[in-house]
Amino acid sequence: MNHTHQGTSVFARSAALASSIFGILAVAGAALTAPATAASAADEVVIGAPLPLNGPLAGFGSFDQWGYQHAVDEVNKAGGVTIDGKKRMVKLIIRDDKTDPNVSASNVETLISRDHVTALLGSCTPMLVNAGALVAERHKVPMVTGCDPLGAFTSVRKWNWVWDIFFDERELASLAFKTMKDLGIKTDNKMAIMADNGPDGLIVGGKVWPMLAKENGYEVVANGSFPVDNTQFTSIVAQAKNAGADVVMSDFVTPPAVALRKQMKEGGYSPKLMVIEKGAEPVQFAEALGPLAEGILVGGYWDPSFPYPGAADLEKQFEKDTGKSGSQHIADSYAAAKVLLDAIEAAGSTDPAKINAAIAKTDKTYVVGPVKFSPEHTSKLELVEDQWQNGKSVVVWPANRATGKFEFPIPN
Amino acid sequence: MSGAVLVSNLISGVLLGGDLALTALGLSLVLGVMRVVNLAHGEFLIGGAYLGMFMLQLFGIDPLVGLLLIGLILAVLAYPIQKFLLSPLIEKGVEAPMMTAFGLSVILQNVYTILFSGDTRSIERSYATEPLVIGSVTVAQIYVIGFAISVVIIVLVHLLVSRTGFGRDLRAAATDPTAAGIMGVDVKRVYALTFALGAACAGVGGTLIGLAFSFTPTSGSGYLLTNFAIMVLGGLGNIFGTLIGGMLLGFLQSLGGVTLGDGYRELVGLVIFLGVLAVKPQGLLSRGRI
Amino acid sequence: MNTWRPTILWMAAALVVIVLVPLSTGEYGIEIGFRLLLYIVLGEAWNLMAGYGGLVSLGTASSVGIGAYVLVGMLNHISPSLPLALTASAVAAAILAAIVSPAVFRLRGLYFTVGTLALGEALRLFMINFNYFGGATGLFLRDDPPSPTGLYIYAAVVFALATIVISIYTRSRLSIALRAVRDDEAAAAQIGVRAFRVKLAAFTVASALMAVAGALQGLHLGTIEPYGTFGLQWSIDAVTIVVVGGMGQRAGAIVGAIVVVALAELLADYPELHVAINGLILIIVIRFAPAGLTGLAKRWWQYRKAAATPFAPAAGNAS
Numbered sequence A: 001m002n003h004t005h006q007g008t009s010v011f012a013r014s015a016a017l018a019s020s021i022f023g024i025l026a027v028a029g030a031a032l033t034a035p036a037t038a039a040s041a042a043d044e045v046v047i048g049a050p051l052p053l054n055g056p057l058a059g060f061g062s063f064d065q066w067g068y069q070h071a072v073d074e075v076n077k078a079g080g081v082t083i084d085g086k087k088r089m090v091k092l093i094i095r096d097d098k099t100d101p102n103v104s105a106s107n108v109e110t111l112i113s114r115d116h117v118t119a120l121l122g123s124c125t126p127m128l129v130n131a132g133a134l135v136a137e138r139h140k141v142p143m144v145t146g147c148d149p150l151g152a153f154t155s156v157r158k159w160n161w162v163w164d165i166f167f168d169e170r171e172l173a174s175l176a177f178k179t180m181k182d183l184g185i186k187t188d189n190k191m192a193i194m195a196d197n198g199p200d201g202l203i204v205g206g207k208v209w210p211m212l213a214k215e216n217g218y219e220v221v222a223n224g225s226f227p228v229d230n231t232q233f234t235s236i237v238a239q240a241k242n243a244g245a246d247v248v249m250s251d252f253v254t255p256p257a258v259a260l261r262k263q264m265k266e267g268g269y270s271p272k273l274m275v276i277e278k279g280a281e282p283v284q285f286a287e288a289l290g291p292l293a294e295g296i297l298v299g300g301y302w303d304p305s306f307p308y309p310g311a312a313d314l315e316k317q318f319e320k321d322t323g324k325s326g327s328q329h330i331a332d333s334y335a336a337a338k339v340l341l342d343a344i345e346a347a348g349s350t351d352p353a354k355i356n357a358a359i360a361k362t363d364k365t366y367v368v369g370p371v372k373f374s375p376e377h378t379s380k381l382e383l384v385e386d387q388w389q390n391g392k393s394v395v396v397w398p399a400n401r402a403t404g405k406f407e408f409p410i411p412n
Numbered sequence B: 001m002s003g004a005v006l007v008s009n010l011i012s013g014v015l016l017g018g019d020l021a022l023t024a025l026g027l028s029l030v031l032g033v034m035r036v037v038n039l040a041h042g043e044f045l046i047g048g049a050y051l052g053m054f055m056l057q058l059f060g061i062d063p064l065v066g067l068l069l070i071g072l073i074l075a076v077l078a079y080p081i082q083k084f085l086l087s088p089l090i091e092k093g094v095e096a097p098m099m100t101a102f103g104l105s106v107i108l109q110n111v112y113t114i115l116f117s118g119d120t121r122s123i124e125r126s127y128a129t130e131p132l133v134i135g136s137v138t139v140a141q142i143y144v145i146g147f148a149i150s151v152v153i154i155v156l157v158h159l160l161v162s163r164t165g166f167g168r169d170l171r172a173a174a175t176d177p178t179a180a181g182i183m184g185v186d187v188k189r190v191y192a193l194t195f196a197l198g199a200a201c202a203g204v205g206g207t208l209i210g211l212a213f214s215f216t217p218t219s220g221s222g223y224l225l226t227n228f229a230i231m232v233l234g235g236l237g238n239i240f241g242t243l244i245g246g247m248l249l250g251f252l253q254s255l256g257g258v259t260l261g262d263g264y265r266e267l268v269g270l271v272i273f274l275g276v277l278a279v280k281p282q283g284l285l286s287r288g289r290i
Numbered sequence C: 001m002n003t004w005r006p007t008i009l010w011m012a013a014a015l016v017v018i019v020l021v022p023l024s025t026g027e028y029g030i031e032i033g034f035r036l037l038l039y040i041v042l043g044e045a046w047n048l049m050a051g052y053g054g055l056v057s058l059g060t061a062s063s064v065g066i067g068a069y070v071l072v073g074m075l076n077h078i079s080p081s082l083p084l085a086l087t088a089s090a091v092a093a094a095i096l097a098a099i100v101s102p103a104v105f106r107l108r109g110l111y112f113t114v115g116t117l118a119l120g121e122a123l124r125l126f127m128i129n130f131n132y133f134g135g136a137t138g139l140f141l142r143d144d145p146p147s148p149t150g151l152y153i154y155a156a157v158v159f160a161l162a163t164i165v166i167s168i169y170t171r172s173r174l175s176i177a178l179r180a181v182r183d184d185e186a187a188a189a190q191i192g193v194r195a196f197r198v199k200l201a202a203f204t205v206a207s208a209l210m211a212v213a214g215a216l217q218g219l220h221l222g223t224i225e226p227y228g229t230f231g232l233q234w235s236i237d238a239v240t241i242v243v244v245g246g247m248g249q250r251a252g253a254i255v256g257a258i259v260v261v262a263l264a265e266l267l268a269d270y271p272e273l274h275v276a277i278n279g280l281i282l283i284i285v286i287r288f289a290p291a292g293l294t295g296l297a298k299r300w301w302q303y304r305k306a307a308a309t310p311f312a313p314a315a316g317n318a319s
Helices: A007-043 A058-077 A101-114 A126-139 A150-156 A169-183 A200-217 A234-243 A254-268 A282-292 A311-322 A330-345 A351-361 B005-035 B043-057 B065-094 B095-116 B142-165 B165-177 B179-181 B185-211 B220-234 B241-258 B263-279 C003-022 C028-049 C060-078 C084-106 C110-129 C148-171 C171-185 C185-190 C194-219 C230-244 C252-267 C274-290 C292-305
Strands: A044-051 A081-083 A085-096 A118-120 A143-145 A162-166 A189-194 A221-228 A248-254 A275-278 A297-300 A363-366 A369-372 A377-381 A386-387 A392-397 B131-134 B137-140
Touching: A007 B241, A044 A058, A044 A101, A044 C060, A044 C194, A058 A311, A058 A330, A081 A330, A085 A101, A101 A118, A101 C028, A118 A189, A118 A330, A126 A150, A126 A162, A143 A248, A143 A330, A143 B005, A150 A162, A150 A169, A150 A200, A150 A377, A150 B263, A150 C060, A162 A234, A169 A200, A169 A275, A169 A330, A169 A386, A169 A392, A169 C148, A189 A200, A189 A234, A200 A221, A221 A234, A221 B263, A234 B005, A234 B137, A234 B241, A234 B263, A234 C185, A254 A282, A254 B142, A282 A386, A282 A392, A282 C003, A297 A392, A311 A330, A330 A351, A330 A363, A363 A392, A363 C003, A392 C148, B005 B043, B005 B065, B005 B137, B005 B142, B005 B165, B005 B185, B005 B220, B005 B241, B043 B065, B043 B220, B065 B095, B065 C274, B095 B220, B095 C274, B131 B142, B131 B263, B137 B142, B142 B165, B142 B185, B142 B241, B142 C185, B165 B179, B165 B185, B179 B185, B220 B241, B220 B263, B220 C060, B220 C110, B263 C110, C003 C028, C028 C060, C028 C148, C028 C194, C028 C230, C028 C252, C060 C084, C060 C194, C060 C230, C084 C110, C084 C148, C084 C194, C110 C230, C148 C171, C148 C194, C171 C185, C171 C194, C185 C194, C230 C252, C230 C274, C230 C292, C252 C292
Parallel strands: A044 A085, A044 A118, A118 A143, A143 A162, A162 A377, A189 A221, A189 A248, A248 A275, A275 A297
Antiparallel strands: A081 A085, A297 A386, A363 A369, A386 A392, B131 B137
């Protein structure tokens, strides 16, 4: 490693450098502004969405992408949306946020300032949705999103331009207790609680579950809080096993959910009932675990069996398009896009304020159920208890939604 | 907490740490011999896990049976990476090969996501989820299996480095590449083979991780840091030190998990890592023979 | 040509262009310009440590994160004054750098790199687990941040300050000492250079600048949480900017930041493969422009001049 110190001649040469910087600036400037003119020239209504298509949340992003695109395709097939009495096609621009909130925010900025989007759809999970939503709010561009539990959404700020269609995490937390009570499940009333320390996990595992456990006469013998990407649970599993807890309540994303279930088996711990909120929902959970998924409970906000217009067809269409099993995430993303497109149609204009006012007036039953926004800009989805049975997700509670019988205890 | 729970936990930690020492050995060899911070090591590891899973799903080959094949495939894939990408950069300082490896790691993550989707995967074998109960102590059977495999491979690598002609070349190249070159050692070939060996260790370790836990296209980066910690604890390039470093880290992480909660495992590991770096940068165990 | 004046004029002109061009290109130009300025500051700071001091850090994220958290804490709880909050961010990161320096400076070469990486990750894990600073949920800025133009002007001021600080630094005797330490620490010590102090100066100045960049990003987002703010991506981006632009080259950070921002921005329109393409371009640039794009431009310039002179030495081997 030798270093040549060229003294003042370096400075003489930097004149040349400066001119090359000008060159690069000019080229970069031209390249960056080019797509802007292309996008705005067309006679299309442009809507944009940042989505996690790479990184740890890529699993969610692919479902949302399909849901958004499917809604836009449907509208375009029917002739587009009516703006000022004229039919116009809708163009959806999706930018990958790589599961990074910084990128999610800058993607929304680009969609607004370069592509001049009329309106926006949200990313997925509070971390990513909130980052983009704050940009939309500041630029006064309407955004409809799913995938952001209502408590996490409303805790950010008082929203004027962003609307959220999802479930309430406090309600999700009480779901399993209601199910157990309603179905008269008998256990030793000992409970282990494990949750990640994400925005919803902290509320559910740290506050709501311990409180509900007390109210319902359960003794909490172990309670652990974990970083979202943690996959090591040996200590708490041993502790829960040692205390002989019949009930495990947990709240994790899919990778730790799979790891936890395996480690319980590895540790020789077999509780009678186990709930894994969030992570046990997608079919990849059951595929990764095989027989170990049997009997696991998870709260769901959608199932193709729901008696709402297009529910069964949506799942079928997804399977036809992708060759994979669907997820409830295709429904809330599809519904969010539909709500937005209906609002644009109702406004009959690309004026953001008019579209925002039309979103506020939404009162219609969509594929996820009735959507009507509260003053906090939220529309709550009803929840059901799902259970994995033979690799299939079965709705076991409440009775009027059930597609199968509750299986108890978990087979060992 | 009862004594049995504590003992089970600590033994699990030691076994798992020994298991991870295998992947750390790959990192340590590449760093010790070539002075390359292989930021793509985690992706090699995940590559091994995917290979193990697909071999089982497509050809019905049990991952433990196919373990050597997995190592071989990774070595074959890694060889050209070193030869064409890293080799020309090695004399140009730390950053160029490190950032090339980083470029490789993002490409691999992207390719995994496109080919295999972002879904969470796991290699499903019944023996991987059975407990092993000895008296009142319970540990995961797969930890014991992984530990045994890891120890065997680490001993084999040690023999390779200490008893063979290639090992002599490797040690010479690690100590002083210029002098080794003058003495007639084909340093570039040694580097390429070392890199391939490192990738093979990562792949085999990755398959074992896939059996015991879960993985996604991006879960490699988490293991990379643990591997760095093990490597530093054991002393750079110290083969048996890596094994002991892994067991020690596993023990301390479990102790942290038991006392502070499982959530603090990783943090405990990193703090120990930083502490050791600050106090004894060359590792707790003295520098090995590489 | 061998006087300073044309250089200073050129540099000043370049600065004016970098600051003014985005302002005249509307909202989009301002958004891109803000990102660009932020990245240039990060790159400049990293270049100061690595390019001139041989301190190859993968711990940029720790300074960025601290800057963002201190800014939000200051604005929400102590004072609504932005300059005060930005100063506090810089001071906090400089103090942290000073605290950890005795430990990390014991680490030579690769150990320093790995140690700073672990430091950043340890801070991230701590912030995730420790609920006092909002835990994994993070913190929200209570009041709306300034308008994009206002933010841009702040970034431009920070950028100008960083340029001035680093220009002074790289022309000072401290810089010569820093280079001496980079090239051979033992030899430098023998001629009376206090390696520790010289490195500490570079490390604290760089950390403070990175923290201000992080603070601006936190202000810009309005919401911060550990995964994004202490994310490894910041550390990687800083290295990428300088490696692509040219290590130890005065214009390296600017050129690198332009390339990195432009690439990320353009490729995000092709979501399927953009991450891989980004990686590929990084690998190609490193492979074929070992002294970065600035080095490549210099070589090209010399090649043209070589027609007049019989022999031109290869430039840009400043690794």
